[in-house]
Amino acid sequence: MYRGREGQWAFVLHRMSGVALALFLLLHVIDISLVMWGPDGPFNAFLAFYHQWPFRVGLIVVIAGVVYHALNGLRIIMMDFTEWGVRYQAALWYGVLGLTTLIGIPVLWKIVPEILGIA
């Protein structure tokens, strides 16, 4: 493993979240399109299937991926268009991680009780 620093890990996470979100989006479009077969079709069955706890955990990961990818995308725009962004890229990345965690708190607040079956 190359011992890169913040920039390398920002890139790796950005790429991983990007690929994961692209795959998720594909799946999402397919399952939502099942609604075309009406209420008695496969849509509701799929929805019930997705309510199982592994998919709830997956939902947390998807939200974290979306938030990270969006915020790091803003970091990349700052780096691409300003000298300042390049100079403070590492600090900006910690900011991205901090904000992603902060936004994750209400997400966990909502979803974890559902996973534990107490909501």
Add this chain to the structure above:
Amino acid sequence: MQINVKIKRYNPEADARPYWAEYKLEARGSDRVLDVINHLKWEVDGTLAFRRSCAHGICGSDAMLINGVNRLACKVLVKDLGERITIEPIRGLPVLKDLIVDMEPFFDSYKAVLPFFINDDPPPPGERYQSAEDRAVFDETTKCILCAACTTSCPVFWTNGRYLGPAAIVNAHRFIFDSRDQGAAERLGVLNQANGLWRCRTAYNCTEACPRDIPITRAIEEVKRALLWRGA
């Protein structure tokens, strides 16, 4: 102090694949890694192959992957690495033997960006005048020694060896921002191709690996903006 040196070795005539060789030896904290591998080659195993020339951080021959980071073996001290030292050839270029890689693809990328002064105007009677301010714009990128530490630290280059890489872009920057040069449009045209400038994903490994402390990512971003605003 007693140190443990692990070197990724490969002899294409004898080995099916690279292997790790371990050596225990005495070294001083003030020794450079180059001193250590010179000692190994001269006193322990003469078959160990690596490049070195000036041994003072100028020629750029001895870039290696040392303890997980690209550096020049002649510029890193044992005391800064500790008792365990791991040395691999730089990544993304074909290994010829032990720590020697084929640098030709690297130099092909370098040549592709036309790294020479282009100005078709007849030479003035005196110098081609350039103000100190205009010179300062590309000062950092004149410092490149073509050691390939940057290009071979780039995750994009590891997976796509046809990417021109940071070193080529740095050397393009050196001329694109030279007020006396007239070849910027041609160079930006080269950099605008599929495996050019836009492959850069700003991982900053290049900037951290550069033994000359060139702010490489900053230079690449400056060239990106030049391409964006000036066009190619």
